[in-house]
């Protein structure tokens with residue numbers, strides 16, 4: 580008998596966890612809002628004992644995430660940071676060393692700098708785009724390379740396949756990748772050789788700013804088992820209602836990502852042509868220095884971009900405030916276009932000299948391009964240029 584062909588991602592996100600609830604035939608997977616589960620007889624359960632360990636609704640979301648990761652299983656957490664914390668507490672011990680991408684989400688920096696150092700876990704920030712520097716940075720006690728690509732907020736890319744080769748040429752070194760900016764649908768880290776793929780599901784996976792969540796996936800079932808065990812001890816599992824909302828979000832992920840990418844491309848090109856714009860960081864632009872790497876390991880360029888105006892920091896911040904459709908708020912990957920100033924938000928804890936060296940200037944603006952019509956977003960920018968710099972600057976040359 581011939582094997583059924585594998586489903587495409589847009590089918591998988593809708594059907595990977597489809598089970599019918601026999602009491603009512605509800606088409607949506609139910610919310611199992613319960614702390615505990617009845618034992619049919621002492622010690623006999625249907626596989627669920629207590630919701631800190633596992634929950635059917637969370638498990639349904641895990642099946643959807645595993646389907647797009649291409650892994651056997653996935654684990655969901657209360658936040659992206661809960662996922663990273665659980666990963667570190669599960670796989671590291673006192674005396675270990677970790678290489679971190681030097682451009683990375685501020686919360687990850689805080690976890691290593693202000694928490695894990697208390698447990699004698701050492702770390703080095705390295706430009707993980709520089710493979711020779713990564714190789715030089717490996718120490719006898721290095722246990723993990725934790726890379727973020729594209730990196731928040733400069734979109735700096737690291738070559739996942741090459742990083743995996745470096746990690747695996749050394750004994751006991753794992754490669755974990757924070758793939759929040761692209762999701763496995765645009766960049767499959769595990770297929771590229773990473774040992775662990777991490778997502779803040781708060782972002783594109785949910786897509787509607789309704790939940791905070793995170794996930795981990797790996798092809799290595801022993802690693803998954805260890806992380807599942809530590810999640811149960813720490814109590815970092817996602818809540819059933821949040822998992823249920825995220826299940827609704829992930830069903831439209833392929834459709835949303837296609838729109839995010841198309842809109843971001845249009846906005847990036849428009850901004851780059853504007854005389855008041857000094858620099859645009861977007862992997863889809865010819866001017867992006869790592870465009871070839873993006874084409875090699877990504878299937879599209881994503882919905883995130885950053886830019887700097889030909890203006891002072893004060894003018895740049897007033898420009899942000901003058902925008903009406905682009906909402907000034909932390910987070911990314913939602914249907915709403917969100918705009919932030921990383922130097923005063925996600926990366927405010929980094930010293931200014933370091934931020935400047937990494938390209939995170941005080942006037943850098945990060946844009947998560949949403950699903951609004953791109954012409955409306957562009958009109959919003961035109962209006963803000965006019966408001967802050969006068970009429971002649973409203974229109975791109």
Ligand SMILES: Cc1ncc(COP(=O)(O)O)c(C=O)c1O
Nearest residue numbers: 658659660684731759779781792
């Ligand atoms: C790239 C990246 N990784 C991890 C996180 C942390 O995720 P969460 O906010 O869900 O804890 C964020 C949050 O902004 C992020 O942007």
